[in-house]
Amino acid sequence: MLRSYSLQHECREELFPLLKAYRDAVNRVLEELWDNIEWEKRKIPGKKQYRLLPKYKVDIHSGKYKKKLRESLLQEWPFAAHWVDSAIKTAYSI
Numbered sequence: 001m002l003r004s005y006s007l008q009h010e011c012r013e014e015l016f017p018l019l020k021a022y023r024d025a026v027n028r029v030l031e032e033l034w035d036n037i038e039w040e041k042r043k044i045p046g047k048k049q050y051r052l053l054p055k056y057k058v059d060i061h062s063g064k065y066k067k068k069l070r071e072s073l074l075q076e077w078p079f080a081a082h083w084v085d086s087a088i089k090t091a092y093s094i
Contacts, residue, residue, distance in 0.1 A: 003086050018079055022087055025073055029091035032069060033060060 036057045041050050058065055066088065073084045 003089070018083070021077070021079065022083055025077075025084060025087035026091050026094075028073065029069065029088055030094065033091065036060060 038055045038057060040053045040055050042053060043050055070084055070088060073087070074081060077084055
């Protein structure tokens with residue numbers, strides 16, 4: 001599900017810091033998720049090829065992990081907390 005929030009369009013200079021911070025938050029979540037993946041190499045039976053399978057180091061779907069991730073993003077977040085929640089959901093959907 002994609003969330004959208006209504007904002008006045010005529011405040012470009014005021015929105016730029018929010019959009020930039022939101023983009024950076026999504027990128028931080030993606031980096032965190034990618035850092036917690038180990039790639040396992042498995043041979044395909046009967047072929048000379050291998051398949052790379054992702055294996056998570058932590059349970060990324062647990063509420064405890066998401067709460068820790070949210071708290072780390074909110075430490076220096078100057079905007080409303082729902083933007084952090086939206087950034088986490090966006091990164092998980094990617």
